[in-house]
Amino acid sequence: MIQAEGLTKFYGSVPAIQNVTFEVEKGEIVGFLGPNGAGKTTTIRILTCYMPPTVGTARVGGRDCFQDSLEVRRMIGYLPENVPLYGEMTVRGFLAFAARARGVEARQRSAEVKRVMGVCGLENVERRIIAHLSKGYRQRVGLAQALLNNPPVLILDEPTIGLDPAQIVDIRRLISDLRDDHTILLSSHILPEVAQICRRVMIINRGQIVATDTPANLTAQLQKSAQVFLRVARDGASMVEVLSRLPGVQQVTLQPGNDGALMIETDRTQDMRGVIARTVVEHGVDLLELRSVDLSLEDIFMQLVTEETAEAEQEAVS
Ligand SMILES: Nc1ncnc2c1ncn2[C@@H]1O[C@H](COP(=O)(O)OP(=O)(O)OP(=O)(O)O)[C@@H](O)[C@H]1O
Numbered sequence: 001m002i003q004a005e006g007l008t009k010f011y012g013s014v015p016a017i018q019n020v021t022f023e024v025e026k027g028e029i030v031g032f033l034g035p036n037g038a039g040k041t042t043t044i045r046i047l048t049c050y051m052p053p054t055v056g057t058a059r060v061g062g063r064d065c066f067q068d069s070l071e072v073r074r075m076i077g078y079l080p081e082n083v084p085l086y087g088e089m090t091v092r093g094f095l096a097f098a099a100r101a102r103g104v105e106a107r108q109r110s111a112e113v114k115r116v117m118g119v120c121g122l123e124n125v126e127r128r129i130i131a132h133l134s135k136g137y138r139q140r141v142g143l144a145q146a147l148l149n150n151p152p153v154l155i156l157d158e159p160t161i162g163l164d165p166a167q168i169v170d171i172r173r174l175i176s177d178l179r180d181d182h183t184i185l186l187s188s189h190i191l192p193e194v195a196q197i198c199r200r201v202m203i204i205n206r207g208q209i210v211a212t213d214t215p216a217n218l219t220a221q222l223q224k225s226a227q228v229f230l231r232v233a234r235d236g237a238s239m240v241e242v243l244s245r246l247p248g249v250q251q252v253t254l255q256p257g258n259d260g261a262l263m264i265e266t267d268r269t270q271d272m273r274g275v276i277a278r279t280v281v282e283h284g285v286d287l288l289e290l291r292s293v294d295l296s297l298e299d300i301f302m303q304l305v306t307e308e309t310a311e312a313e314q315e316a317v318s
Pocket of ligand 1: 017
């Protein structure tokens with residue numbers, strides 16, 4: 001449904017994105033994740049026909065975003081990072097205006113506005129002036145305007161930015177409810193958000209896609225080592241050397257706090273908890289706690305982003 005092929009965009013001589021290639025299948029909800037400045041908005045602006053790429057092609061529903069931009073715009077509901085709302089208008093007035101701009105036929109306009117207000121829970125505020133609404137409700141209005149004309153594709157750029165925790169839960173729930181009927185690309189720099197809502201995640205860093213997979217597969221594939229947390233009855237320092245000598249152990253670090261806590265990095269292919277437990281006990285030390293530590297998607301993301309940055313810096317030096 002969405003195809004990006006070799007997208008590159010230069011702002012002057014600076015490449016904002018380079019060779020960005022991905023596909024989003026019909027009915028998929030895909031997270032587009034990356035730190036600030038990674039190139040998410042640039043990619044989205046190309047997909048939403050706001051500007052052409054310097055190189056590459058973008059298609060939505062088989063149509064070229066640059067050459068068939070009118071048709072593409074009709075297929076996309078877009079929630080930009082900063083929703084341009086007319087603050088002095090009422091919710092209903094603004095949505096009626098937006099419906100007209102989106103080409104909803106005059107006789108269907110009222111029903112369509114009612115429909116999107118229903119989906120986004122705006123019926124109680126339909127006569128309120130937009131400027132008087134909370135940020136959460138303004139975001140709902142933004143989402144409602146993206147849903148006008150029931151476009152098959154939704155592109156949502158940082159939909160929860162600037163909202164309070166209750167509003168965030170609200171908007172996430174709304175987006176989750178929409179996924180049955182739409183193909184959704186959700187850009188965010190917040191990992192738990194993407195992991196919660198999306199079945200597939202694309203990670204972009206420094207203008208390039210560095211990984212694409214389900215949150216679970218990304219965690220499994222990219223985890224280079226397994227980690228075991230250990231707490232012993234002594235200060236723990238005595239065990240660092242002993243455990244470091246075990247075959248399969250890559251690194252042992254004493255945790256801050258002087259409470260006998262150690263983190264052990266081991267070969268990913270082996271479960272070393274048994275041998276670690278035996279070793280500790282055989283050395284006459286009481287074992288208080290032992291457990292595997294799963295890397296979160298957040299750790300994976302940090303690992304990817306940091307590795308990429310370090311590699312780029314290395315290249316720049318050599
Ligand atoms: N109009 C512009 N002119 C020059 N450089 C730009 C312009 N817009 C973006 N950039 C640069 O392009 C790179 C990618 O920016 P982009 O806004 O696409 O990232 P992003 O992932 O959306 O980040 P954020 O989450 O902060 O919005 C950044 O280095 C940014 O400074």
